[in-house]
Amino acid sequence: MTPLPVYLVKGDDPALVSQSLSGVLAEVTASDPSGLGLEDLSSDEPDIGAVIDACLTPPFLADRRTVLIRDLGRLPAADVDRLVAYLDSPSETTSLVLAASGAVPARLVTAVRQAGHVVDAATPTGKGRNQWLVARLREAPVNFDAAAGAALGEHLGEDLGRLSGIVGALSAAYGPGAIIGVAELGPFLGEAGSTAPWELTDAIDRADAGAALVALHRLMGSGARHPLVVLATLHRHFSAMARLDGAGVTSDAEAATLLGLRSTFPASKARTQSGRLGHALIARAMGLIYEADIDLRGRTAVPGEAVLEVLVGRLARLAPRRSQPAGRRAPGRR
DSSP: OOOOSEEEEEESOHHHHHHHHHHHHHHHTTTOTTOTTEEEOOOSSOOHHHHHHHHHSOOSSSSSEEEEESSOOOOOHHHHHHHHHHHHSOOTTEEEEEEEESOOOHHHHHHHHHHSEEEEOOOOOTHHHHHHHHHHHHHSSSEEOHHHHHHHHHHHTTOGGGHHHHHHHHHHHHOTTOEEOHHHHGGGOOSOOOOOHHHHHHHHHTTOHHHHHHHHHHHHTTTOOOHHHHHHHHHHHHHHHHHHTTSOOOSHHHHHHHHTOSOHHHHHHHHHHHHHHHHHHHHHHHHHHHHHHHIIIIISOSOHHHHHHHHHHHHHTSSOOOOOOOOOOOOSOO
16 A cells, blocks of 8 residues: 555654554555665754655655654744645655644644544543553553453553553563463553542542542652642632532533533532532632642742642541442453
8 A cells, every 4th residue: 555645643642652653654664674765854843844845855765755753843833834735735755754742733633634644642531541451452462361451550540651661571571472460560560650630539539548649649750740730630629519519500411511511420520529528528628728729839848749648638538438439340351
């Protein structure tokens, strides 16, 4: 199959973008094992004029030219316009391969779709994350048992870009086809990955202070979230309960409308927890968050992580502890 004139690999995780980019390059340059047709023009500030000139230059010592820009980054509007104009009539003997970790102008994405192909390497979320992980574990050169698959998924959290490296290391250590259990997996895990903000708020809602603190440390460690960003998450969470408190909503749909949410799922959680805590405890929570905000902004010399640890512990003790939901099926081979 003849490669397309242009490819765009985009996503929010540089590691996942890099992995998808490797697959695209392997496909595009399959007929050029020497690599003589590949020209990498990546830089911190790509020269779009030079890129377009390279695309319009006939291939030399190869049947087809591949022009690559890694880390496309934020382009000036004029450069985006030049790329879009080129893609209106791209060279038939060149494949332009673009990779971007972050936002890409919509008109450039549209132009690429019309002339070639867009690869979405975005980090999957929700149910999609578990499905993505299960699929990758099934494709892996080693076989994960259910316990190891669950442990790996829990450890990675939101940092799914680390999966490929861990799988590669396991394959090199134990050989293709090896069965990987928790004992075999453990030495290769390293630092726990980040987690989703709702893991923190869900743990607080069910009064599980231990799980809430674990989620907090993962958000601020691997997640590299600033203390004020985490505090903003907690403020939004309890503010939603405060808005519902006494509002007289009678359904999750009404709650979603009041909160300006498209989905009734988070509205349902806020409505349930608002009723569970009641006015006095919600007011207490907002007061704790206000005091923590002042501390984080310089009232004390206590480190931000310590301020949030105290806050999270107090918030998790506001409501009576309830039983945790039944565990989900572990990702892994069936």
